[in-house]
Amino acid sequence: MISLENIRLIREERVILDDVTLHMKPGEHWVILGRNGSGKSTMLEMMNGYLFPTSGKITVLGHVYGQVDVREIRRSIGYMSQSLIEKFSLRDPVWEIVASGKHGFLRVYQKLPSDTIEQAMEWMERLQISYLKDQPLGTLSQGERKKVLLARSMMQEPRILLMDEPCAGLDLYEREKFLADIQQLQDRDFQMVYVTHHSEEIIPVFTHAALIRGGRILAAGPKEEILTSSYLSEVYDMNVTVDWDRGRPWLKV
Numbered sequence: 001m002i003s004l005e006n007i008r009l010i011r012e013e014r015v016i017l018d019d020v021t022l023h024m025k026p027g028e029h030w031v032i033l034g035r036n037g038s039g040k041s042t043m044l045e046m047m048n049g050y051l052f053p054t055s056g057k058i059t060v061l062g063h064v065y066g067q068v069d070v071r072e073i074r075r076s077i078g079y080m081s082q083s084l085i086e087k088f089s090l091r092d093p094v095w096e097i098v099a100s101g102k103h104g105f106l107r108v109y110q111k112l113p114s115d116t117i118e119q120a121m122e123w124m125e126r127l128q129i130s131y132l133k134d135q136p137l138g139t140l141s142q143g144e145r146k147k148v149l150l151a152r153s154m155m156q157e158p159r160i161l162l163m164d165e166p167c168a169g170l171d172l173y174e175r176e177k178f179l180a181d182i183q184q185l186q187d188r189d190f191q192m193v194y195v196t197h198h199s200e201e202i203i204p205v206f207t208h209a210a211l212i213r214g215g216r217i218l219a220a221g222p223k224e225e226i227l228t229s230s231y232l233s234e235v236y237d238m239n240v241t242v243d244w245d246r247g248r249p250w251l252k253v
């Protein structure tokens with residue numbers, strides 16, 4: 001469903017991504033793991049069509065970027081990132097922000113169809129944030145904001161969901177609640193790509209991992225083959241040991 005072939009990106013004369021090749025097939029959920037500044041967010045922005053590579057080929061849902069109207073493809077891609085939260089008005093009520101995801105608007109200026117409002121209520125119910133529906137976004141905790149963003153992304157019934165460090169800033173409790181919500185989405189016919197620098201966020205729903213270091217793919221494939229002590233020591237530039245517990249890799253430094 002998502003394929004990056006020989007991607008190279010040069011910005012301000014710096015090589016940001018080099019020789020990146022990844023094939024994410026239907027039925028696979030991927031994690032992209034790497035240190036700060038390794039190029040993870042840049043890769044997501046390419047999958048979204050926000051950034052175009054200096055060279056290489058990107059194919060998403062069967063369409064080659066550069067040969068299609070990316071805005072059309074983007075309708076099928078949910079995107080969660082901190083930068084998106086910052087675009088909303090902090091005064092808008094939660095239900096409106098969730099509902100506005102249906103067509104990808106940032107604000108609602110017209111009366112919404114009742115089925116869109118109903119769908120927004122259903123997603124808020126499912127993610128247990130109904131009690132927040134009338135609260136202004138600005139009054140929500142970080143964890144609640146992430147759930148609002150997830151509900152909003154799901155409104156467009158995406159075929160792909162890209163998540164850029166969704167657990168950043170969450171405490172242990174909020175993180176685990178959020179990850180449990182992600183785990184529950186597995187029955188849906190879509191593909192998730194999750195960017196993080198914390199390997200303990202790799203919950204069982206994720207089937208594959210790509211390790212990125214200095215803008216290059218260090219290793220990519222089924223997660224059990226990739227999340228090894230040896231590869232992770234290389235990606236983090238320090239000696240670490242992996243312990244698997246209930247389908248999750250935990251690191252000892």
Ligand SMILES: Nc1ncnc2c1ncn2[C@@H]1O[C@H](COP(=O)(O)OP(=O)(O)OP(=O)(O)O)[C@@H](O)[C@H]1O
Pocket residue numbers: 011012014016034035036037038039040041042043197
């Ligand atoms: N417009 C730009 N011009 C020059 N360099 C850039 C530009 N945008 C990003 N970079 C550089 O590209 C590299 C990769 O950035 P990116 O945000 O993709 O990293 P990341 O792995 O997502 O990091 P983090 O985990 O800290 O969010 C960084 O070194 C960053 O400084």
